[in-house]
Amino acid sequence: MKKITTRIVLGIAALGLATSVCAQVKPEDQIKFRKAAYSFAAWNSGKIKANLEGTYDAAQVKAAANAIAGVANSGMGALFGPGTENAIGDQKTSVKPELFTNTPLIVKHSGDFATAANALVKAADSGDVAAVKAAYGDLGKSCKACHDDFRARN
Amino acid sequence: MKKITTRIVLGIAALGLATSVCAQVKPEDQIKFRKAAYSFAAWNSGKIKANLEGTYDAAQVKAAANAIAGVANSGMGALFGPGTENAIGDQKTSVKPELFTNTPLIVKHSGDFATAANALVKAADSGDVAAVKAAYGDLGKSCKACHDDFRARN
Numbered sequence: 001m002k003k004i005t006t007r008i009v010l011g012i013a014a015l016g017l018a019t020s021v022c023a024q025v026k027p028e029d030q031i032k033f034r035k036a037a038y039s040f041a042a043w044n045s046g047k048i049k050a051n052l053e054g055t056y057d058a059a060q061v062k063a064a065a066n067a068i069a070g071v072a073n074s075g076m077g078a079l080f081g082p083g084t085e086n087a088i089g090d091q092k093t094s095v096k097p098e099l100f101t102n103t104p105l106i107v108k109h110s111g112d113f114a115t116a117a118n119a120l121v122k123a124a125d126s127g128d129v130a131a132v133k134a135a136y137g138d139l140g141k142s143c144k145a146c147h148d149d150f151r152a153r154n
Numbered sequence: 155m156k157k158i159t160t161r162i163v164l165g166i167a168a169l170g171l172a173t174s175v176c177a178q179v180k181p182e183d184q185i186k187f188r189k190a191a192y193s194f195a196a197w198n199s200g201k202i203k204a205n206l207e208g209t210y211d212a213a214q215v216k217a218a219a220n221a222i223a224g225v226a227n228s229g230m231g232a233l234f235g236p237g238t239e240n241a242i243g244d245q246k247t248s249v250k251p252e253l254f255t256n257t258p259l260i261v262k263h264s265g266d267f268a269t270a271a272n273a274l275v276k277a278a279d280s281g282d283v284a285a286v287k288a289a290y291g292d293l294g295k296s297c298k299a300c301h302d303d304f305r306a307r308n
Contacts, residue, residue, distance in 0.1 A: 024204075025197070033197040039190035043179070044228060050178075063227050070224025073217050074198060 027083035031091040034079035041071040045143075048120075048136055056129055065117070065124040065132075068139070072117035077110065099150040109146035116142040181237035185245040188233035195225040199297075202274075202290055212281055219271070219278040219286075222293070226271035231264065253304040263300035270296040 025033065044064035051061050085100055087093055099106055116139040123135040179187065198218035205215050239254055241247055253260055270293040277289040 025200070029197075033193060036190040036193035036197070039187060040194045040225070040228075043183075043187040043190070043233075046179070047229075060229065063229060066220075067224035067228045070221035071194070074194075074221045075201075075214065075217060079197075 025078070025081075027081065028088040028091045030079040030081055030084045031088060031093050034076060034084075035091075035093075037071045037074065037076060037079070041068045044068050045136075045139070048132070052129070052133055052136060058124070058127055061132060062121075062124045065121045069114075069117040069121045072114040077106070080106075094151050094153040096150050096152050102149075105149060106146075109142070109149065112142040113139075113146065179232070179235075181235065182242040182245045184233040184235055184238045185242060185247050188230060188238075189245075189247075191225045191228065191230060191233070195222045198222050199290075199293070202286070206283070206287055206290060210283055212278070215286060216275075216278045219274045223268075223271040223275045226268040231260070234260075248305050248307040250304050250306050256303075259303060260300075263296070263303065266296040267293075267300065 044067040047064045048061055051057055051064075080095070080099060082100075084093065085095065085097055116135070120132070120135040120139050123131040198221040201218045202215055205211055205218075234249070234253060236254075238247065239249065239251055270289070274286070274289040274293050277285040
């Protein structure tokens, strides 16, 4: 029970739902910034994959893990505000409408993403390549689980 | 002298110039990812600014500082490879050609960005709002210095 509560609290924190201070961001910029964040995370994920499949550069993996954790812990929920359910002008979005109505599920996915990203940072810091591989696998699962539920284009 | 050497080493590391492992990223994706990274950093910078001007939420500032440091330490130099000097298809870029020829200056700016971002993380962790304000000012200076030299649209 404690574990579940911790995960929910982490999920809410990761989503930024509990933050009282929030810079006012226009809906079109929310879409722009959230796509930018996941795109930046994807680049860093690709670097970790390349390291695990090729020569392992511990410093690069640490930096990439921290970058992904930076995204996962940044309060991405603030970028899924009202009015961002559909494309605005040039800002397309692949988000499913369910994301805006199924709060418990998005809190769970957000918490899982933060948990997996933070575990990856710990593994990268340890220098244990097998641990990084396992943590990277878990991170991928957390990404896929959220995409399966909330991304129209997979 | 030692300080200068440290800054150069940090700059090279931050740029990713010294990394032997590098996921192959197409030039158009390099432009996409670098714009995404700076866009993500800009969103987090905006949150810190809003916190300093309004009610201060220590957790949000810490998360935002870590997000910016994640960008600054991610090896952005790998996203300024050959063939990314100009727009490719839909991927526009405001980079000046000088960035690709003046290596010492981009290494300096990159190192200054990483130094300022890491100092901001330390300040945010300390909970000293005046220190965060000063560190945030330094971060802004490092952004501006690089934009002045290497961004066509300011």
